Structures are given as C-alpha cells and as structure tokens.
Amino acid sequence: MDKIKVGLCGLGTVGTGVVRVLADHKERIIHKLGCEVEITKILVNDVLKERDVIIDRQWLTDQPDELVKDKDIDVIVEVMGGVDGTKELLEEALKNKKHIVTANKDLMALHGRELLQLARENHCDILFDASIAGGIPIVRTLVDGLASDHIEKVMGIVNGTTNFIMTKMTDEGLPFDDVLKEAQRLGFAEADPTSDVEGLDAARKMTLLANLAFKMEVNLDDVEVKGITKVTQDDINFAHSLGYTIKLIGIAAMHDQKVEVMVEPTLLPKDHPLASVKNEFNAVYVYGDAVGETMFYGPGAGSLPTATAVVSDLMEVIRNIRLGISGNTYQEPQFKRKIKASEEKYSKHFIRLEVEDQAGAFQEITNIFTDHQVSFQKILQLPIETDQKAEIVMITHKISKAQLEKSLQALEKIAVVDRIISYYRVDGEE
C-alpha cells in the first residue's frame, strides 16, 4: 500500500493533538484515503525535552532543512506559529514541491496571498482551514463547493476574542475594559489585544475570504475596519431596546462585479442566526445563488478542534495527491479589482446624537437628513435627566456610506447637536 510521508513543524498542544488524532484514527484514515499516512520528521526547538505523546525520538530534529529538503516527505504540516521565519520555511517547502497544511492565522492573514501564489506556481496545495475560523470548513466551502461560482455575500464572526467580549458586555452588562481583563485572564485575549479588539485580525481574514469567494484581488487596505473598543453599554442597551444585538461582524459582498469588505461592530436583529453565536464561537454565513443561505458554526479555538481541522486538511491534501489534482484548489484571481466607492456602499445605520433639548432642535436635525435624502425606520427621542439635553436614537433606511458621512458632517456644524455619540451599521434584515 502507498504511504504518504508527513513532516510536522511544531509539537506544542496542536502538534501533539495532530500526532494523537493521526494515531487514534489510523484505520479510518486508511479507509478514507486508500493509503497510510506516516509522520517521519518533527521540527522542534528542543529535541531532548520530555514529550507528552508517544513518538519515535528519531523523528525529532531542530533543523528545518531536514524536513523541507527531505525528498521522501510529501506534505509539511505547520503548527508551530510565528510569522517571519515560518514564512521562509513554508516558501522553501513549496519550492521543494511540498504540499502544506497550516493552522497559522497570523501568517495566512499577513502573507496568505503570496503563499497561495507560490503554491500555484509550484503546483502544490496549501490548505489552511484551521487558521481561519477554528473548526469551520469555510475555505473549503468557498473554493471547493459547486455553489462557489455565485457567492454574493460572506458574513460572519471570525474572531473569537471580540465575540467573547461582546457577549459578556451584552449578557452581563459589564464595560469593555473589565471584560477585556477577564478575557485575558481566561486566555481568550492576548496580553496585547490590539489586533483582535481593533478588528485587524478579522479584517485580514475577511480579505483572504473575499479573495477566495470572489476570485478578485482584494487588499487589506480595501477593508473598512472599526474595532469594538468604543462600544458602550448605552449602545448595547439602545440597540437591544430596538430589537438588535451588536456583534463584531465581517462582511464581504459582491454586487455588479464590485466588492465591498468591512469589519465593524454591527447591529443584527436579535433573531438572526449570527446573533445567537456566543462567547468564543465563530460562525460564517454564506449567501449564494445556488445554495441560498447556509451557515457554519463552530468553536473558534481550542487545541483539539484545531488539530482535527488540521488532520482534515491533511486528508484533503493527500486525496488530491492521489487523484493527481494537487495545486488545483485555488484559482488565479479571475476578476479585476473593483472596490465599491462610498456612494455605492448601501446599508442601514444606527445613529445616536446628543442634542440641545429646545424647541425646533428636532426639526433642524431632520431637515439636514432630508437634505441628504436620508429617511428613517425608527426614531427614539429621550430626555437626558441631568441636563437640558436630549438623546436621539435612529435607525435609517438603506443609505450610502457617502450619504451617512455627509449627513454626520453637516450635523456636527449645527449648534443644537452637541455631539454624535456613536453610529454603527445595521445588517441581517431587509
């Protein structure tokens, strides 16, 4: 029987998990692939360290070249993390015609496109579902499925840290800073949480998903990004009283061959499927001609789900080797990069204003919106008890981003508006 040889980079919790899953499912894997899978080398920092899993110590090495230049190795599984050195290692592996499976979210988010390009040039596969949304096979769905020619919109929760924080803020009424500290204590947020809470990690993932879904070269700069650090309890409560939940949502949509990609705190109707995705869970919604709406929901993190996703990707790579179709997974970008201008980005918006509580103020404000052809679905006006102030909370009908921005600029200039407290996109309903 054929044997596929694998070089494993990294033997931390995920790497250990990969060794275990491969051992535990040996029979089933032979059954599903028609061949055996064998790890023959493992790259580690310390070859002498005691390991918590049964391995042949002769597999261990601290020399990357022993893996990437080993003629017998077919696939490199990278679960060691890191960006710069790891990127070079994988580039070297691709140049040596090794297929790759990686769970490295930072690496794929930062250099995914280059690596995909290099893989195509070398007719190699590079699979990375474990790096995007934990257990959810979203990459496979976008590039593999028959439905994938007609994807209109991908919308999801692709960052577990921010979803954990938004859930706690919503359910327990705690402020951002307190929840962030709890998330750090529980290991759901890193010591420097910037790239998560500012929406950058999600934006990078959405960039990659947009590239794959629409077969168009979309860059990180094309993504509108707004983090969750300024979301307040008042925002959450007003949204709630109007029937919405606030989540950090990534959206990539294509319409008339033009694309828009954004990551923003977004109001979703409470009964939208994404609204019920809690804590560190991830979920991605795909809208397409052929399939209608589909959603995948799964754990955003965890070493066992990640190891399982890695081994699933590994099996797919091996299947492709055996079918003689390696390197066919990702198509070259087929469409010219066309990004929507602000005038073409339509959405409903939630807007909160602090205004002077005086006769005519409300009318002055609505006049400005009318000038910009902005109309409303819902308006709440309420006095602010301590001052001579009032607060106005509004949900607009669908307007362009340009309309929104111009209206807000005009509002800032009139005296009755003290400040624009906050504004967010509203999605997930007609």
Added chain:
Amino acid sequence: MDKIKVGLCGLGTVGTGVVRVLADHKERIIHKLGCEVEITKILVNDVLKERDVIIDRQWLTDQPDELVKDKDIDVIVEVMGGVDGTKELLEEALKNKKHIVTANKDLMALHGRELLQLARENHCDILFDASIAGGIPIVRTLVDGLASDHIEKVMGIVNGTTNFIMTKMTDEGLPFDDVLKEAQRLGFAEADPTSDVEGLDAARKMTLLANLAFKMEVNLDDVEVKGITKVTQDDINFAHSLGYTIKLIGIAAMHDQKVEVMVEPTLLPKDHPLASVKNEFNAVYVYGDAVGETMFYGPGAGSLPTATAVVSDLMEVIRNIRLGISGNTYQEPQFKRKIKASEEKYSKHFIRLEVEDQAGAFQEITNIFTDHQVSFQKILQLPIETDQKAEIVMITHKISKAQLEKSLQALEKIAVVDRIISYYRVDGEE
C-alpha cells in the same frame, strides 16, 4: 483522460438542475476530480416530451434496465422520487455494482438501512445527503469526519414543513390549522401533511442519523415521536414569556453506550442557535468530544440547492472510485442496540395544568411532585378569568421520563387538577 459515466433517473426540476449544474461546472469538476463526468442515459416516463434543458435525446429511455444493466455506467443518480419501484431499481443497480446518489427522502427514511447494507455487500457507495436536510452535508459530517468517533448528541430541525408552521404560529400568532393551509398553498406542505406534522418524517431521518452517528442499529420504533398538531398559541406564549421558543426538534443522544432518539415539540432558550432557524430552513447541531459544538444551517428544500447537493455527492462518489475506496463510507453497526429506558431519559420539562382555584390546591400539587422527587426551576400561577380556575405553568429541573409520567398520572387522579393542558421537553440549556 478518464471518463465516469452516469445514468440519471428522473428529469423533473431536480434532474434538470443536475444536468445544468454538471454542464455549468464542467471545467471545475475536471479540475477537482481529474476526470470527466458524462451523463449517458436518462430514465424518464415520456421520451417524447419537450424538455427545458439541453440534452442529447438519444440519452432518454423509459427502460430502467437500460441504465442499471449498462456495463459502461458507473454511477446511478436517482432524483425521480417514489418508494417501491424506485427501491427495486436501486437494489438492481447495486447488484450490478453501480454506485448510487439519491435525493429521495422517503425512500432513504423507509429503506435506508437495507440499501446501505446491500451497498456494503456489493462494495458500492450510496450517498444521500440531498435526502436528509437539503443543502446541509450532515451525513458526510457524521460518517466522514475525524470527529465522528466521539459524537455525543445530534440535535436539529430536519423537517422544513413543520419548522415553517411553527415559525408562522410563533411570529404571526396564527393557529395551527390556518398556518397549515397557508403552507399547503405555498407548497411547503403536502395535501396529506400527516407524515410531516405528526413528526414521522423527522423521526425516520433521526433514526438514520442515529444509526450513522452512533454506529448502532436503531429502529424507528425506538424513537419517541410527538407531532405539532396539538401545539397551541397559549403554549407558545407561555413558553415565550419564560424565555423559550417551541420548535419541532429531533434529538439523538448517546450516553454510557446507550442511545435515546426522539422527535418532539421542544422548548429551546430564545438565544439558542436553533431557535433562530426560521421558516423552511433546516439546521443540525452536532456535539462531540473532538469538535465541541458545531452547527450546519441551510435551505431545507428547493430544486437548485438539492441539485447542487446531489452533484456534490456525485463528485464524492467519483473521488472514491478513483481512490479505490468505494464502499468504505458506512461502517457496519459496531455496537449492540441499547436503548435507554424511561428511567434513564433525563430532561427538563414544561408542564401546564388547569386547576381549581381553591386554598390548598397548589400545595396538593406540589406534594405530588415532591413524592416523585420532581423539583422546579420556574413556576407561574395565574387565575383564569372566566372561571373559578387557575393555570399553573412550570419548568422542571432535569427529571427522568418515568418521573414525569408517574407524576402526571398521579396528578390526573386528584380532584383539584382539572386537566393536564400540555407538556413538552425543554432542551438546549444546562
């Protein structure tokens, strides 16, 4: 290049969709399989009828034998519907070593196990994801995934008709009979809706899923089935006021090597992911050791999603042929049939009682529950305005089905209880 030859049975909307999807995705399919796929025969009732799709008329035949006995045909795709004749056709095909893809939900629900057995005996594949929950690849997830050795619970909405009815009853406050008529008018319910609304269709699907998930021989008789015909607006409203939504939910769970399977109107917390699955959509939740919680959500019906699911299954069958692993998909049942007794089936329950509004009544009732060691999480007591009656609405803590039944029997015997209005299972929370 290799060519895989397919015989298509049925050329209605789904069959036409299959022809179109195969034509539209010709290049992509070659890319993903490394071979061509060609339909060479189509079984129809009327070979002379005009068709709404480009086909070679020489493909058409009204003789099943021309497909199942054609030595060149590798795979039979069955999208013609029907049970008895169709079953024989597929049996004949399997005996002639043809692999099968089917979208026939009644056939698989009624005879799935026999057909799987026959497929195993003939080392053939039979794939049927299009027959269970529309676009959701749930069968593949249960039998294929690496996580599938450790599935603890499968829970889902697997019948679009009843979910449509429950959604309309909940959102629009209409009674069952009116909503059923609307569903029939819109084509979401059949003229004879019994097998849907009584939960039978869902029970058959859950039987099949339980067999696959737990690798145990589970029979339709093992499933507790309760339909939605008796669910009232009052049930829905009281559930709502306690924080729950009522859905027709199928559950298959394994604990200590013992299985329970049920299809019942079930109260779910409003923020549970399944609670937001509306209208004719289907969704299945899988809980397992290795993956944690995952959910798939998709359209329950529609000819294009079904055709897409059929072609996905067809591609999987062809991949297996080319890998030389056909017939490996379903394992023989590995475990002896062990079904939980009522004493072992634990759950929370929602109970509504109509009682005499008199001193001591409440205490008499709670005494009975205490005798059976039933305790409560929530109790509402409210007068019924027109009578000297009161209504008591309760959510129990987890109790066994035996405890529930014995308590209800005892309550029926005491004078202060006029009637047990309704009772339902509560799930989806700790």
